[in-house]
Amino acid sequence: MREQLQLDFDKIVKTSKFSNEEIQTKKNFLNNFIKKGFPNRKQEDWKFLDISQIIKKNISDLSYFVDYSKSNKIDPSTFVDGLEHNKIIFLNGRIEKIDFNHEDKSKIEISDETKKNILFDYDNSLIDLNSAFTDKVFKILVKKDYSLKKPLIIYHSTNDSIKSTNINLRLDFELGENSCLKLIDYFANNTSKNFINIFYNFNLKKDSILKNYKIDKFRNDNLTYSFNNVEQGNNSVSETFILSAGSDYLKNEINCNLNGEYSSAFINGVFSLNENQQHEIRTTVNHMVENTKSYQLIKSVLGKNSKSAYQGRIYVNSKAQKTDGYQLSKAILLDETSEFNAKPELEIYADDVKCSHGSASGSLDENSIFYLMSRGLNYQQSKQLLINGFLLDVVEKITDLEIKNLIKNIIGLKE
Amino acid sequence: MDTREKDIENLKDYKYGFTTDIENIKAPKGLNEDIIKFISNIKKEPKWMLDFRLKAYERLKLLKEPNWQKPKYPKIDYQDLYYYSAPKSMKNKPKSLDELDPKLLETYKKLGIPLQEQARLNGIAVDAVFDSVSVATTFKGELTKHGIIFCSMSEAIQKHPDLVKKYLGTVIPTTDHFFATLNSAVFTDGSFVYIPEGVKCPMELSTYFRINASETGQFERTLIVADKGSYVSYLEGCTAPMRDENQLHAANVELIALDDAEIKYSTVQNWYPGDENGKGGIYNFVTKRGLCKGKNSKISWTQVETGSAITWKYPSCILKGDNSIGEFYSIAITNNHQKADTGTKMIHLGKNTKSKIISKGISAGFSDMTYRGLVDINSKAKNSSNYTQCDSLLMGNKCGAHTVPYIKNKNFDSNIAHEATTSKISEEQLHYCQQRGLNPEEAVGLIVNGFCKEVLQQLPMEFAVEAQKLVGISLEGSVG
Numbered sequence: 070m071r072e073q074l075q076l077d078f079d080k081i082v083k084t085s086k087f088s089n090e091e092i093q094t095k096k097n098f099l100n101n102f103i104k105k106g107f108p109n110r111k112q113e114d115w116k117f118l119d120i121s122q123i124i125k126k127n128i129s130d131l132s133y134f135v136d137y138s139k140s141n142k143i144d145p146s147t148f149v150d151g152l153e154h155n156k157i158i159f160l161n162g163r164i165e166k167i168d169f170n171h172e173d174k175s176k177i178e179i180s181d182e183t184k185k186n187i188l189f190d191y192d193n194s195l196i197d198l199n200s201a202f203t204d205k206v207f208k209i210l211v212k213k214d215y216s217l218k219k220p221l222i223i224y225h226s227t228n229d230s231i232k233s234t235n236i237n238l239r240l241d242f243e244l245g246e247n248s249c250l251k252l253i254d255y256f257a258n259n260t261s262k263n264f265i266n267i268f269y270n271f272n273l274k275k276d277s278i279l280k281n282y283k284i285d286k287f288r289n290d291n292l293t294y295s296f297n298n299v300e301q302g303n304n305s306v307s308e309t310f311i312l313s314a315g316s317d318y319l320k321n322e323i324n325c326n327l328n329g330e331y332s333s334a335f336i337n338g339v340f341s342l343n344e345n346q347q348h349e350i351r352t353t354v355n356h357m358v359e360n361t362k363s364y365q366l367i368k369s370v371l372g373k374n375s376k377s378a379y380q381g382r383i384y385v386n387s388k389a390q391k392t393d394g395y396q397l398s399k400a401i402l403l404d405e406t407s408e409f410n411a412k413p414e415l416e417i418y419a420d421d422v423k424c425s426h427g428s429a430s431g432s433l434d435e436n437s438i439f440y441l442m443s444r445g446l447n448y449q450q451s452k453q454l455l456i457n458g459f460l461l462d463v464v465e466k467i468t469d470l471e472i473k474n475l476i477k478n479i480i481g482l483k484e
Numbered sequence: 485m486d487t488r489e490k491d492i493e494n495l496k497d498y499k500y501g502f503t504t505d506i507e508n509i510k511a512p513k514g515l516n517e518d519i520i521k522f523i524s525n526i527k528k529e530p531k532w533m534l535d536f537r538l539k540a541y542e543r544l545k546l547l548k549e550p551n552w553q554k555p556k557y558p559k560i561d562y563q564d565l566y567y568y569s570a571p572k573s574m575k576n577k578p579k580s581l582d583e584l585d586p587k588l589l590e591t592y593k594k595l596g597i598p599l600q601e602q603a604r605l606n607g608i609a610v611d612a613v614f615d616s617v618s619v620a621t622t623f624k625g626e627l628t629k630h631g632i633i634f635c636s637m638s639e640a641i642q643k644h645p646d647l648v649k650k651y652l653g654t655v656i657p658t659t660d661h662f663f664a665t666l667n668s669a670v671f672t673d674g675s676f677v678y679i680p681e682g683v684k685c686p687m688e689l690s691t692y693f694r695i696n697a698s699e700t701g702q703f704e705r706t707l708i709v710a711d712k713g714s715y716v717s718y719l720e721g722c723t724a725p726m727r728d729e730n731q732l733h734a735a736n737v738e739l740i741a742l743d744d745a746e747i748k749y750s751t752v753q754n755w756y757p758g759d760e761n762g763k764g765g766i767y768n769f770v771t772k773r774g775l776c777k778g779k780n781s782k783i784s785w786t787q788v789e790t791g792s793a794i795t796w797k798y799p800s801c802i803l804k805g806d807n808s809i810g811e812f813y814s815i816a817i818t819n820n821h822q823k824a825d826t827g828t829k830m831i832h833l834g835k836n837t838k839s840k841i842i843s844k845g846i847s848a849g850f851s852d853m854t855y856r857g858l859v860d861i862n863s864k865a866k867n868s869s870n871y872t873q874c875d876s877l878l879m880g881n882k883c884g885a886h887t888v889p890y891i892k893n894k895n896f897d898s899n900i901a902h903e904a905t906t907s908k909i910s911e912e913q914l915h916y917c918q919q920r921g922l923n924p925e926e927a928v929g930l931i932v933n934g935f936c937k938e939v940l941q942q943l944p945m946e947f948a949v950e951a952q953k954l955v956g957i958s959l960e961g962s963v964g
């Protein structure tokens with residue numbers, strides 16, 4: 070693996086136009102990654118999804134080379150209909166287009182951050198991998214008092230020109246005071262066996278609002294890892310919704326630092342899995358100061374041979390009195406081969422807090438099915454109705470009406 | 485002075501902190517094959533027992549001390565410990581209590597555990613373990629009438645080798661984790677209980693552990709076998725003198741319940757917790773595991789953990805038999821600089837198995853408390869269910885309370901429900917109690933006892949009263 074990494078890295082350096090300084094930063098990250106390697110189940114955070122094994126078994130020869138000098142053809146048919154939006158198109162590992170057509174251009178600033186180091190402590194080799202191999206790192210700054218009129222959709226797509234490749238994306242966002250950004254990650258991959266590694270860094274200033282919706286709906290056999298780091302200032306709000314259904318393997322990780330008073334974080338997720346899929350959501354919410362709030366709701370519906378895992382951690386610093394922390398995970402197991410794992414963790418050092426977590430898993434309630442069937446529905450319909458009701462509960466938490474309807478359409482949930 | 489105040493006065497400083505000045509036989513310091521042979525020899529053990537120990541020791545050499553736990557502790561030098569210490573007078577085991585060293589009798593009297601049978605009104609049979617050996621077992625005659633075997637482990641190895649051979653190490657094998665394997669290699673004594681088929685044990689059985697000698701580790705091993713259709717309730721209590729150094733206590737407890745049998749195991753752990761600056765105290769690293777081997781069997785753990793500098797244990801149930809039941813009730817209280825990482829494991833293997841976990845954690849002062857638990861429902865464990873509730877109470881903002889449950893559900897017919905909350909005693913509750921004439925400390929005591937009630941109810945009568953007092957006393961000085 071080591072030689073392959075080094076070889077592909079040199080190839081990228083040759084074909085692209087990085088400055089010397091940038092190459093040096095990237096080299097450091099590469100060396101870090103070579104030292105640490107892919108995470109495996111021996112690491113507590115990767116207990117339920119062993120990336121190292123998955124890559125060995127399913128992708129075997131992973132290539133790290135992406136030709137950043139050639140552009141790809143964009144296929145507009147994959148775009149979302151019926152919702153006006155701004156676009157970032159990330160195709161085959163390369164950002165092809167950044168388009169803020171619906172916005173006041175003077176209020177949004179895009180800058181190149183490639184040579185900047187990562188500013189927070191992390192113990193995650195995939196971030197090193199990402200920083201070593203990603204193309205340009207852009208920082209998108211939404212200026213003070215500006216709310217984007219339309220949501221921003223990031224299209225993550227790959228076409229059949231790549232296979233068994235590792236592609237990386239990193240974006241930094243800064244939301245100025247009293248600004249608002251709605252961000253949708255839309256995964257439309259129709260290739261196979263790629264390892265997609267996404268890393269977002271959000272910095273939320275006072276009174277700003279971030280809404281991030283991650284939609285992975287279409288079946289593909291890629292392995293995807295997505296990491297969000299969110300730093301929140303006073304009175305800021307972050308809302309994250311995750312639909313985890315398409316990829317064969319998917320891990321979403323959210324690290325949220327509530328650094329400002331009265332800031333709050335909401336994380337909601339839905340797993341809808343089938344046929345050998347293995348997904349995980351891992352969240353860490355750090356309450357660092359007084360009067361902060363977090364709320365998490367994760368629901369899973371697990372079909373044949375599928376596995377989902379939820380690792381949620383709430384940390385309350387001794388200074389963070391009057392914290393409200395809430396975590397709930399529920400799972401319905403539909404088949405004898407499905408499996409649900411949970412590790413909801415509380416780590417609390419302050420006494421005036423209200424923190425609780427709950428976790429429940431089981432099969433569909435036979436009595437409810439009987440009730441529906443006695444009213445004329447057949448078995449399949451009753452089952453579907455119950456599952457839809459179960460999942461709708463999470464979708465209803467989405468605060469943006471337009472996007473909520475879009476997501477309902479995508480999932481195929483009707484009221 | 486009312487009784488509560490008197491209790492507090494008595495216990496303000498750790499009441500059991502005295503040392504008994506007694507002549508000891510000690511094995512030389514250190515851990516090696518010779519020491520193991522020495523222990524085995526002094527106990528006149530048969531060869532198979534020595535082989536068992538040596539096998540464990542071989543395995544131990546390959547193992548590393550685990551370090552994933554929350555409370556970190558300075559490295560223990562295993563070569564700097566005495567692995568065997570016994571009162572000299574025990575060399576030739578006295579045949580009856582009359583021959584027992586009066587100093588020992590005095591010690592147990594001071595601890596509130598009189599060994600003379602006539603002194604006991606409530607009819608609890610006691611096995612008293614002093615450092616490395618069992619010094620006395622009471623009510624033997626009464627128990628023998630029912631065919632119940634209740635004696636020290638050493639005696640069981642001599643007199644009932646078939647039973648010991650059949651069951652020892654079947655729940656905690658010599659190939660287990662570091663501390664369990666260490667115990668398998670060097671265990672000194674402990675209790676052995678066998679309840680024959682269909683017998684309901686007429687009295688509570690109990691072991692009282694006492695660490696006296698300094699620089700010793702206490703490694704006892706308890707084995708309880710409940711044969712088909714039998715029932716036994718077993719109590720365990722522990723104390724140690726006050727010392728500046730940390731002492732290691734690494735016991736193994738194995739429970740085996742056959743068809744329709746029920747074992748109820750209760751612990752009130754009150755080892756010396758160290759002084760208020762966190763100096764000294766016992767490291768309580770115990771492995772407790774129960775196997776519900778037969779159909780319809782039941783194992784229930786109840787623990788009140790108030791002592792020890794560091795408590796690190798997870799009494800577990802392996803629910804192998806169909807329809808078997810596992811229960812875990814726990815109160816853990818940490819104050820000053822105490823640390824606890826405790827919880828349970830429920831492993832569901834058989835059909836229709838049920839488990840219930842109620843855990844209450846209270847932390848005060850500078851202490852740190854972690855509930856860590858595993859519920860694992862195997863794919864073959866059809867129609868199983870688990871209910872877990874763990875609540876923590878925090879007093880002050882210098883302490884910590886953590887909950888780390890692992891939940892694994894591999895069976896779609898089974899249900900798991902888990903709930904956890906963390907909070908403090910509300911001002912309203914305190915105000916209400918104080919308005920009605922209780923002082924703040926009494927008010928806290930009352931509220932805390934209410935918080936713990938679900939668990940205290942599970943304890944046998946005599947223990948419950950003691951535990952209730954202990955709960956109040958452990959929290960002394962943490963209010964205000």
